[in-house]
Amino acid sequence: MVKEWKLIDLKPDRDYRVFKVNTLRAVSPRTQQVGEFYTIETNDWVNIIPITEDKKVVMIKQFRHGSKEITLEIPGGLVDDEHHMEAALRELSEETGYEGSNVIYLGATNPNPAIFNNLCHTYLVENAKKIKEKNLDPDEDIEVILVPLSDIPALIEEGTINHALVIVAFYFYFLRIGLNV
Secondary structure, eight states: OOOOOEEEEEEEEEEOSSOEEEEEEEEOTTTOOEEEEEEEEOOOEEEEEEBOTTSEEEEEEEEETTTTEEEEEOOEEEOOSSOHHHHHHHHHHHHHSEEEEEEEEEEEEOSOTTTBOOOEEEEEEEEEEEOSOOOOOTTOOEEEEEEEGGGHHHHHHTTSSOOHHHHHHHHHHHHHHOSOO
Protein backbone atom coordinates (compact mmCIF):
# COMPACT_ATOMS: atom_id res chain seq x y z
CA MET A 1 0.00 0.00 0.00
CA VAL A 2 1.29 3.46 -0.92
CA LYS A 3 2.14 5.66 2.06
CA GLU A 4 3.21 9.26 2.49
CA TRP A 5 6.92 10.01 2.48
CA LYS A 6 8.48 11.51 5.63
CA LEU A 7 9.81 15.01 5.00
CA ILE A 8 13.34 15.53 6.32
CA ASP A 9 13.86 19.10 5.19
CA LEU A 10 12.57 21.71 2.78
CA LYS A 11 14.78 24.54 1.53
CA PRO A 12 13.79 27.45 -0.66
CA ASP A 13 15.99 27.39 -3.75
CA ARG A 14 14.94 30.30 -5.99
CA ASP A 15 12.20 32.93 -6.06
CA TYR A 16 11.00 33.86 -9.54
CA ARG A 17 8.27 36.37 -8.58
CA VAL A 18 5.30 34.23 -9.75
CA PHE A 19 6.65 30.99 -8.30
CA LYS A 20 9.31 29.63 -5.97
CA VAL A 21 11.39 26.51 -6.45
CA ASN A 22 11.99 24.41 -3.33
CA THR A 23 14.37 21.53 -2.75
CA LEU A 24 13.12 18.88 -0.38
CA ARG A 25 14.47 15.65 1.00
CA ALA A 26 12.13 12.86 2.06
CA VAL A 27 12.34 9.23 3.16
CA SER A 28 10.61 6.52 1.17
CA PRO A 29 8.31 4.48 3.44
CA ARG A 30 9.01 1.41 1.29
CA THR A 31 12.83 1.50 0.95
CA GLN A 32 13.81 3.88 3.77
CA GLN A 33 16.05 5.61 1.20
CA VAL A 34 16.28 9.40 1.12
CA GLY A 35 15.27 11.09 -2.13
CA GLU A 36 15.78 14.68 -3.24
CA PHE A 37 12.93 16.44 -5.05
CA TYR A 38 12.16 19.85 -6.49
CA THR A 39 8.77 21.45 -6.13
CA ILE A 40 7.21 24.63 -7.45
CA GLU A 41 5.26 26.72 -4.98
CA THR A 42 2.81 29.18 -6.50
CA ASN A 43 -0.58 30.72 -5.92
CA ASP A 44 -3.67 29.05 -7.30
CA TRP A 45 -4.60 29.81 -10.90
CA VAL A 46 -7.94 30.56 -12.55
CA ASN A 47 -9.45 29.85 -15.95
CA ILE A 48 -12.62 31.47 -17.22
CA ILE A 49 -14.97 30.28 -19.94
CA PRO A 50 -16.85 33.47 -20.91
CA ILE A 51 -19.82 32.83 -23.20
CA THR A 52 -21.78 35.54 -24.97
CA GLU A 53 -25.57 35.54 -25.35
CA ASP A 54 -25.18 34.21 -28.91
CA LYS A 55 -23.08 31.21 -27.67
CA LYS A 56 -19.62 32.44 -28.62
CA VAL A 57 -16.66 31.85 -26.32
CA VAL A 58 -14.50 34.89 -25.61
CA MET A 59 -11.03 33.47 -26.25
CA ILE A 60 -7.55 34.90 -26.39
CA LYS A 61 -4.52 34.37 -28.57
CA GLN A 62 -1.10 34.98 -27.11
CA PHE A 63 2.52 33.99 -27.61
CA ARG A 64 3.75 31.45 -25.07
CA HIS A 65 7.48 31.45 -24.36
CA GLY A 66 7.59 27.83 -23.18
CA SER A 67 6.19 26.33 -26.39
CA LYS A 68 7.37 29.27 -28.54
CA GLU A 69 4.02 29.43 -30.30
CA ILE A 70 0.83 31.44 -30.38
CA THR A 71 -1.88 29.60 -28.49
CA LEU A 72 -5.66 29.77 -28.46
CA GLU A 73 -6.82 29.87 -24.85
CA ILE A 74 -9.45 31.19 -22.48
CA PRO A 75 -8.67 34.07 -20.11
CA GLY A 76 -6.88 33.12 -16.93
CA GLY A 77 -4.11 33.90 -14.52
CA LEU A 78 -2.82 33.94 -10.97
CA VAL A 79 -4.94 34.36 -7.88
CA ASP A 80 -3.49 37.25 -5.90
CA ASP A 81 -4.69 38.07 -2.39
CA GLU A 82 -8.35 37.47 -3.24
CA HIS A 83 -10.84 34.63 -3.58
CA HIS A 84 -10.40 32.68 -6.81
CA MET A 85 -13.80 33.87 -8.11
CA GLU A 86 -12.70 37.49 -7.73
CA ALA A 87 -9.44 36.65 -9.50
CA ALA A 88 -11.34 35.02 -12.36
CA LEU A 89 -13.54 38.08 -12.88
CA ARG A 90 -10.51 40.38 -12.63
CA GLU A 91 -8.54 38.38 -15.19
CA LEU A 92 -11.52 38.27 -17.57
CA SER A 93 -11.91 42.05 -17.39
CA GLU A 94 -8.18 42.82 -17.66
CA GLU A 95 -7.41 40.42 -20.52
CA THR A 96 -10.54 40.96 -22.62
CA GLY A 97 -12.55 43.96 -21.41
CA TYR A 98 -15.52 41.61 -21.03
CA GLU A 99 -17.77 41.13 -18.03
CA GLY A 100 -20.84 38.95 -17.57
CA SER A 101 -23.42 37.52 -15.25
CA ASN A 102 -24.31 34.17 -13.80
CA VAL A 103 -20.84 33.16 -12.62
CA ILE A 104 -20.67 29.38 -12.09
CA TYR A 105 -17.83 27.46 -10.47
CA LEU A 106 -17.07 24.44 -12.66
CA GLY A 107 -14.28 22.78 -10.67
CA ALA A 108 -10.57 22.63 -9.87
CA THR A 109 -7.68 20.50 -10.98
CA ASN A 110 -4.09 20.08 -9.85
CA PRO A 111 -1.91 21.20 -12.80
CA ASN A 112 0.84 18.68 -12.02
CA PRO A 113 0.96 17.15 -8.53
CA ALA A 114 4.49 15.85 -9.15
CA ILE A 115 5.92 19.36 -8.87
CA PHE A 116 3.17 21.95 -8.23
CA ASN A 117 1.44 22.73 -4.95
CA ASN A 118 -1.51 24.67 -6.40
CA LEU A 119 -4.91 24.25 -8.03
CA CYS A 120 -6.40 25.72 -11.19
CA HIS A 121 -10.03 26.81 -10.62
CA THR A 122 -12.40 27.05 -13.58
CA TYR A 123 -15.39 29.37 -13.85
CA LEU A 124 -18.12 29.84 -16.41
CA VAL A 125 -19.30 33.42 -17.01
CA GLU A 126 -22.50 33.66 -19.01
CA ASN A 127 -23.87 36.65 -20.96
CA ALA A 128 -20.37 38.02 -21.52
CA LYS A 129 -20.30 41.51 -23.04
CA LYS A 130 -17.48 43.87 -23.89
CA ILE A 131 -17.68 46.65 -21.32
CA LYS A 132 -14.31 48.38 -21.64
CA GLU A 133 -10.88 48.16 -23.21
CA LYS A 134 -8.34 45.55 -22.14
CA ASN A 135 -5.98 46.48 -19.31
CA LEU A 136 -2.94 44.31 -20.00
CA ASP A 137 0.18 43.84 -17.90
CA PRO A 138 3.38 45.11 -19.57
CA ASP A 139 4.41 41.52 -20.42
CA GLU A 140 1.03 40.57 -21.96
CA ASP A 141 0.20 40.83 -25.65
CA ILE A 142 -3.30 39.43 -26.17
CA GLU A 143 -5.73 39.31 -29.08
CA VAL A 144 -9.38 38.68 -28.20
CA ILE A 145 -11.42 36.53 -30.57
CA LEU A 146 -14.94 35.12 -30.44
CA VAL A 147 -15.27 31.41 -31.23
CA PRO A 148 -18.60 29.62 -31.63
CA LEU A 149 -19.07 27.25 -28.69
CA SER A 150 -20.03 24.53 -31.16
CA ASP A 151 -16.50 24.72 -32.70
CA ILE A 152 -14.67 23.97 -29.42
CA PRO A 153 -14.70 20.13 -29.56
CA ALA A 154 -13.25 20.15 -33.09
CA LEU A 155 -10.61 22.74 -32.14
CA ILE A 156 -9.52 20.49 -29.28
CA GLU A 157 -9.57 17.35 -31.42
CA GLU A 158 -7.46 18.91 -34.20
CA GLY A 159 -4.97 20.36 -31.71
CA THR A 160 -5.69 24.05 -32.29
CA ILE A 161 -6.55 24.22 -28.60
CA ASN A 162 -3.70 22.28 -26.97
CA HIS A 163 -3.23 23.93 -23.57
CA ALA A 164 -3.97 21.16 -21.05
CA LEU A 165 -5.66 23.42 -18.50
CA VAL A 166 -7.90 24.94 -21.18
CA ILE A 167 -8.92 21.46 -22.31
CA VAL A 168 -9.68 20.53 -18.69
CA ALA A 169 -11.79 23.69 -18.36
CA PHE A 170 -13.88 22.69 -21.38
CA TYR A 171 -14.12 19.15 -20.00
CA PHE A 172 -15.63 20.61 -16.80
CA TYR A 173 -17.97 22.73 -18.93
CA PHE A 174 -19.21 19.87 -21.12
CA LEU A 175 -19.47 17.53 -18.12
CA ARG A 176 -21.67 20.01 -16.28
CA ILE A 177 -23.58 21.72 -19.09
CA GLY A 178 -23.55 18.95 -21.69
CA LEU A 179 -22.48 18.62 -25.29
CA ASN A 180 -25.58 20.31 -26.66
CA VAL A 181 -23.85 23.29 -28.18
